[in-house]
Amino acid sequence: MTVRSAWHPPTGQTREDTRLAVGLGMASAGPLLTRAGCVFGGLQLTGTAATGMQARLSPGQVWIAGTSTGSQGGYPVTVDSDTLLTVADGHASLPRVDALVVRVYDNDYDGSGKYEAALELLQGTPAGSPTAPAVPKNAELLYEIAVPAGASAAKGITWASAITDRRRYTAALGGIVPAAGGAPHNGAYVGQYRDAGGRLERWDGAQWTKFIPNSVLVHTLDWGGTTTTSYVEVLPIDTLTSLAATFTAPPSRWVSLTFGAYTAADGDATAYISFRLRLQSGTEVLAPSDDRAAILAGAGRASISTCFPVGNLTPGAVYTVTAAYRSSVAGTRVHFDNRFIRVDPVA
Incomplete structure (x- = not known):
C-alpha cells in the first residue's frame, strides 16, 4: 500500500497504520521515522542503597x-510505577559495563513470538577497559552502569x-x-532547533550550531603608542x-562591536582607536575610519570607548576585527x- 489513513476506513485499520x-x-x-527518546523528567535511576546490587527506576x-x-x-x-532492578554479580577480576534499555518486541518484525515492551539489563563483556553492549533494534x-570486578550483594x-x-x-x-547524554540525534531538517545546556541550537543540514553565537571579548594590559597619522x-x-577578535556572523547578519582603551595624548594631538574588519580569507570588509572611532582630543588621560553596529554580514562566515590606532x-x-x-551577535 502506498497511501494510508487512520481512523478513516470503516474496517481494516492495522496496528502499523495506527503507529504511523x-x-x-x-x-x-x-x-517515516519519528525521533526516539524519553519524555523529560521521568525514568530516574537511583541505587536503593549507597552500595548494593539493586537500583530503582522511577515512572516515565x-x-x-x-x-x-x-x-x-x-x-x-x-513505565507506570517504580521498578526494582537487580544487576548481576561482577566478574571475579575484570570490570564490565551494563546497559539498561527499554525494548519493544513485535513478532511481526523480529519473529520473537512476543508483542510486548520490557526493561532489560544487558550485560557487557568483562574487560580491562570495558565498553557497553550494543543497543538492539527497537x-x-x-x-550505562559500571560494574566493578567482584561486585556482589556483599560488595556492591x-x-x-x-x-x-x-x-x-x-x-x-x-x-x-x-x-542529553545519550546517542546523538542529528537534525531531521534544516531549521530544526534544540536546547543544549540552555543555549538554542539550529540544525544547518550538517551539524548543530548555536542560533546566537557566543559573544567574544579580547583584552590586553599592554601599553603602546604611535606617532603616525x-x-x-x-x-x-x-x-x-595586534589586538584582534574572531567571531562567527549570526543569522541576523548583525553584530555590535564595542572597543576602547585607557588613552593619553602628548601636546595637542588627538588619539583615535578604530577597527579593521576582514573575512577569514583576509578580504577586507571595513577599513579603519575616524567615523568609526573612539576619540580623545587634547592633552590628558581618559578611558574612551564606542559601540558600532556592523551589518550585512554573511551568516555562518568567520570574521576578524582588529583594533587600529593613529595620532x-x-x-x-x-x-x-x-x-x-x-563582539556581541544581534538576535
Whole structure:
C-alpha cells in the first residue's frame, strides 16, 4: 500500500497504520521515522542503597522508534510505577559495563513470538577497559552502569559514581528538544532547533550550531603608542602584536562591536582607536575610519570607548576585527593601554 489513513476506513485499520498516524505528532527523524527518546523528567535511576546490587527506576514514558522496516512506526511505552532492578554479580577480576534499555518486541518484525515492551539489563563483556553492549533494534538506551570486578550483594556497586545517564529526549512535532547524554540525534531538517545546556541550537543540514553565537571579548594590559597619522594595527612603540577578535556572523547578519582603551595624548594631538574588519580569507570588509572611532582630543588621560553596529554580514562566515590606532599630529605620540574589543551577535 502506498497511501494510508487512520481512523478513516470503516474496517481494516492495522496496528502499523495506527503507529504511523500517531507518529505524525512527534518530532521527526526522517520521512517515516519519528525521533526516539524519553519524555523529560521521568525514568530516574537511583541505587536503593549507597552500595548494593539493586537500583530503582522511577515512572516515565519513552518513545521507541521502530527500525526494523521503514514503515514500522513508533511505540509509545509507559513505565507506570517504580521498578526494582537487580544487576548481576561482577566478574571475579575484570570490570564490565551494563546497559539498561527499554525494548519493544513485535513478532511481526523480529519473529520473537512476543508483542510486548520490557526493561532489560544487558550485560557487557568483562574487560580491562570495558565498553557497553550494543543497543538492539527497537530499543532505547537509558543508562550505562559500571560494574566493578567482584561486585556482589556483599560488595556492591557504588551507585553515586557507577551510573552514566544516556537518556535522550523527544518532543512533539516542531518542539524544541533538550540535548542529553545519550546517542546523538542529528537534525531531521534544516531549521530544526534544540536546547543544549540552555543555549538554542539550529540544525544547518550538517551539524548543530548555536542560533546566537557566543559573544567574544579580547583584552590586553599592554601599553603602546604611535606617532603616525595613518591607522596602524600594531602600535610601534612598546608593543609587538595586534589586538584582534574572531567571531562567527549570526543569522541576523548583525553584530555590535564595542572597543576602547585607557588613552593619553602628548601636546595637542588627538588619539583615535578604530577597527579593521576582514573575512577569514583576509578580504577586507571595513577599513579603519575616524567615523568609526573612539576619540580623545587634547592633552590628558581618559578611558574612551564606542559601540558600532556592523551589518550585512554573511551568516555562518568567520570574521576578524582588529583594533587600529593613529595620532592626529605627525610625530606626536598618542598612548593606548588596557585595550579591549567585544563582539556581541544581534538576535
